[in-house]
Amino acid sequence: TTTCTASSKSTTIPSTPVAAAPVATIGSNTTTTVPITGIRKAMVKTMNAASAVPHFGFSEEYIMDKLTELRSQLKPIAESRGIKLSYMPFLIKACSLALSRYPVLNSSISQSQTEIIYKNYHNIGVAIDTPQGLLVPNIKNVESKSIFEIAQELNRLQKEGAKGTLTPADMSGGTFSLSNIGTIGGTYCSPVLLLPEVCIGAIGKIQKLPRFDKHGNVYPCSVMIISWSGDHRIIDGATIANFSNLLKSYIEQPNTMLLDTK
Ligand code: CAO
Numbered sequence: 001t002t003t004c005t006a007s008s009k010s011t012t013i014p015s016t017p018v019a020a021a022p023v024a025t026i027g028s029n030t031t032t033t034v035p036i037t038g039i040r041k042a043m044v045k046t047m048n049a050a051s052a053v054p055h056f057g058f059s060e061e062y063i064m065d066k067l068t069e070l071r072s073q074l075k076p077i078a079e080s081r082g083i084k085l086s087y088m089p090f091l092i093k094a095c096s097l098a099l100s101r102y103p104v105l106n107s108s109i110s111q112s113q114t115e116i117i118y119k120n121y122h123n124i125g126v127a128i129d130t131p132q133g134l135l136v137p138n139i140k141n142v143e144s145k146s147i148f149e150i151a152q153e154l155n156r157l158q159k160e161g162a163k164g165t166l167t168p169a170d171m172s173g174g175t176f177s178l179s180n181i182g183t184i185g186g187t188y189c190s191p192v193l194l195l196p197e198v199c200i201g202a203i204g205k206i207q208k209l210p211r212f213d214k215h216g217n218v219y220p221c222s223v224m225i226i227s228w229s230g231d232h233r234i235i236d237g238a239t240i241a242n243f244s245n246l247l248k249s250y251i252e253q254p255n256t257m258l259l260d261t262k
């Protein structure tokens with residue numbers, strides 16, 4: 001336990017839980033101070049470091065109608081093999097396919113800031129909301145994994161995250177990240193880079209919204225927005241926009257992923 005100062009009074013509360021702020025004294029005109037420990041402490045360090053990097057923001061909407069249909073066909077099959085199939089494995093694979101064409105988004109910048117280090121593997125990090133706090137384990141070698149294998153690995157990482165048993169190997173070596181904030185709520189976001197990575201995407205919630213079809217008629221459309229942040233020292237807006245266009249083609253015509261998946 002830790003002694004916490006509450007302006008004139010002091011309260012004793014356990015120091016281990018990072019998330020729960022004590023609320024018992026609400027309305028008492030005092031303050032309560034708790035130590036920043038564990039994952040939150042690590043977050044202070046990584047986010048301070050990231051703030052030194054100029055972030056470039058870019059958002060796009062992706063029409064999810066066809067991917068929603070495809071997932072509903074494949075979900076029961078994956079379930080019969082014991083695996084939960086969300087949208088993430090499709091999005092992770094689509095990102096990897098698009099990264100193959102725009103490898104600078106899967107690179108990092110050298111310490112001296114004089115070289116770009118291209119990584120010939122796609123270790124895609126996924127932000128997971130765990131009882132210990134926000135963690136970003138990564139799925140290794142997405143470039144050579146099937147969508148089912150990505151789902152298997154994501155299921156494993158989610159379970160380990162919930163149990164608090166993610167390993168340093170799960171957490172290290174990421175090259176690009178996605179954060180699905182839409183499972184909780186929200187549309188647009190402004191994600192912060194996970195250094196030394198140079199690109200991160202925040203996925204908003206899929207919403208039914210009115211859009212026009214090719215005949216000019218309004219129809220109910222499934223729309224998802226991804227907000228991208230890139231390291232503007234080595235990535236320009238055109239590169240993210242081109243990457244996003246290719247990603248959009250894979251998401252909106254998911255059968256085209258078959259052509260390029262190894
Ligand atoms: N919009 C609408 N529905 C969504 C969605 C979205 N963006 N993302 C997922 N869903 C649906 C899933 O398809 C699933 O539906 P079904 O029950 O019909 O299959 C349901 O929501 C639950 O999904 P899930 O959370 O189990 O799985 P996931 O693979 O989509 O997401 C994970 C996994 C780990 C990303 C998520 O659980 C999580 O932790 N999200 C929070 C990340 C976070 O905190 N980011 C902020 C970081 S910055 O501080």
